[in-house]
Amino acid sequence: MTQLRVPTSSKMNAVLLSEYGGSENLSWGETDLPLGPKDGHIMIQVIAAGVNRPDIIQRKGDYPPPTGESEILGLEVSGYVVKCGNNSSKFKIGDRVFALLPGGGYAQYATVDERLAMAIPQNMEFKTATAIPENWLTGFQLLHLEAKGFLDYLKGKQDTSALVHAGASGVGTALIQLTRDLGMKCYVTAGSAEKIDYCLALGATSGTNYKMHPKWDEELAHHEPKGVDIILDSVGASYFGQNMKSLKTDGYYVLYGTLGGSKLDGENLGWILRKRLNVFGSTLKSRSMGYKSSLVNKFEHEVVPKFESGQFKVSIYEEFSAVDVKKAHDMMESNKNMGKIVLAITE
Ligand SMILES: NC(=O)c1ccc[n+]([C@@H]2O[C@H](COP(=O)([O-])OP(=O)(O)OC[C@H]3O[C@@H](n4cnc5c(N)ncnc54)[C@H](OP(=O)(O)O)[C@@H]3O)[C@@H](O)[C@H]2O)c1
Numbered sequence: 001m002t003q004l005r006v007p008t009s010s011k012m013n014a015v016l017l018s019e020y021g022g023s024e025n026l027s028w029g030e031t032d033l034p035l036g037p038k039d040g041h042i043m044i045q046v047i048a049a050g051v052n053r054p055d056i057i058q059r060k061g062d063y064p065p066p067t068g069e070s071e072i073l074g075l076e077v078s079g080y081v082v083k084c085g086n087n088s089s090k091f092k093i094g095d096r097v098f099a100l101l102p103g104g105g106y107a108q109y110a111t112v113d114e115r116l117a118m119a120i121p122q123n124m125e126f127k128t129a130t131a132i133p134e135n136w137l138t139g140f141q142l143l144h145l146e147a148k149g150f151l152d153y154l155k156g157k158q159d160t161s162a163l164v165h166a167g168a169s170g171v172g173t174a175l176i177q178l179t180r181d182l183g184m185k186c187y188v189t190a191g192s193a194e195k196i197d198y199c200l201a202l203g204a205t206s207g208t209n210y211k212m213h214p215k216w217d218e219e220l221a222h223h224e225p226k227g228v229d230i231i232l233d234s235v236g237a238s239y240f241g242q243n244m245k246s247l248k249t250d251g252y253y254v255l256y257g258t259l260g261g262s263k264l265d266g267e268n269l270g271w272i273l274r275k276r277l278n279v280f281g282s283t284l285k286s287r288s289m290g291y292k293s294s295l296v297n298k299f300e301h302e303v304v305p306k307f308e309s310g311q312f313k314v315s316i317y318e319e320f321s322a323v324d325v326k327k328a329h330d331m332m333e334s335n336k337n338m339g340k341i342v343l344a345i346t347e
Contacts, residue, residue, distance in 0.1 A: 002047055002126070002346050004080045004094055007033050007109055014072050014107030015325045015343075020061030023329040028322050034070065034104065037085035037111045044097060044112065048130040048319075049105040050076040051328050051341040052170065053257070054285060058103075059329065065103035066286055074105020075285065078120060078130035079346070088114045096120040098129035100137055100296060102285060106325065108345060115293035118300050121308040128314045131170070131340035132307070138256065138284050139174035140303055141295050142232060143182065146282045147252045150230060154182060161185040161228040163220065163246060165235045166259065167207060168195035168338040173315040175232050176202045181306070187228065189216050191335060198338045202313065217242035227251060237261035244271035255281045315339025321347065 012033045018025045037043045055073045057063040065071060078098040081091045091097060091114060099117035104110045120129040143150065154160055162179040166172045167188025179186040180203040188199045188207040196207035206223055208216040220228070227248035233239065234257030244267070247253060272279060284292070306312045317337040320328040322345050332341055 004082065005045055005346075006082045006093075007043075007045075009033070012108040013322075015074070015322060017059060017071070017073065020059065023059070023326045023333070026059070026325045026329065028325065031072070031107070033109055034107075034111045037083050037088070039086045040088050040113055040115070041085040041111050042081050042088055042091055042097070042114045042117060043083035044077055044079040044099060044110050044117070045082045046077045046105065046108055046110055046345040047079040047126040048077065049074045049107075049322075049343045049345055050130045050134055050170075051332055051343060052076070052134045053259075053332065054134075055106075056329060056333060063285070069102040070104030070107075070110070072104045072107050074103065074107065074110070075101050076130055076133040077101060077105040077110055077345075078126040082109070084114075090114045091117065091119070096126070096129075098126075098133060100133040100284075100292065106322065106343060106345070113289060113293070115289070116296050118296065118304060121304065124307065127316060127319060127342050127344070130342055131314045131316050134284070135170040135340065136174045136178075136303065137295060137299055138171050139178050139232075140299055141284065142175070142254050142256055142280075142282060143178055143230075144298070145295065147230065147254050147278065147280050149278065150252050151182075153250070153252070154184075154229070157229075159185075161187065161205075161224055163187045163189075163228045163231045163243075164204075165189050165231070165233050165239060166257075167199040167204060169234065170315075170337075170340050171234060171256070172199070173202055173339045176204045177312050179230075179232075181311075184229070187220055187223065195338055198315075202315070215242075217246045220246050230254065232256070234258075235260035237264050240264055240267045244268070244275070244277075247271075247275060247277060249275045250278070251275065252278045252280070255279075256283070316342055318342070319344055
């Protein structure tokens, strides 16, 4: 078992980014230990860090960290609490925690507001815990906080359905399980038969391999002729027209990524008018501390017990040593992963 190591110098190792650009600019090397922890913050000895698509976008220079936060990549970690700042009372040194970070996760030590950290359930490994915060908090907030009115809309309705694009992505694997937990059918799109099978194993109702069947909306219409109640979309522009056709009247369209582009060309906004659609967009990283801390608090009480009971499954695709961070980013950019890629920081 990995030993707890309180930092003994002002230096640590971390993934360094020499300049914005390709994955060849990443390396494992020495940098300064983070300052603090400040009041209400804790310092975590990072055992594992999650790799997320937003890290790739940040590496390329298109998604900077919020002002004043660490420039080091990494939005989630698991590890041991090694220091507690003044007025921090939620944890004690030696506690096993997992946390959502504004940045700084690809490092031996990271500091975070204790309100964004959660206790790791007893029967859960560090690498499993680290795969949860970014994907699951994103999915949970989209359904439970961002798509305002959606939970009320669902009340008393029978036979409701969701469409999740990139179903085998980290966030997609969470959304499949979260929509099923709300009693909805969940349809997915993904880029291979293997990925569709993977989504079905996580509980998806049916799926379309969009590379074999680019007209996935026509396939979906066989199952749901009136359309689905909600679309959770990380693809954006390239699917816009098909998405509009695939929604029910009064349905919800939630955009949380633009993997397929962010510029619309010739699409008809009339769909939004005629179908009286509810349209939402969201990012998690830039949200205020108040928002994120109440999200984490709600998640701790309502969702974490479902991991402990085995109802929710965490999908880990591959674990890389931190020195192999380039390989981890290359794998994600090749769209190969089904579920999470994890970096082992302390072996
Ligand atoms: N708004 C937020 O708060 C927030 C937070 C976290 C993540 N995100 C976004 O959520 C998305 C998923 O993130 P993740 O970390 O879960 O990603 P991930 O595990 O890397 O999965 C992304 C998958 O999307 C699919 N994809 C890529 N380009 C596509 C395209 N042009 N058209 C259709 N599908 C495409 C690929 O699978 P296929 O083989 O199926 O094509 C790829 O494996 C990203 O857009 C990310 O930026 C948003």
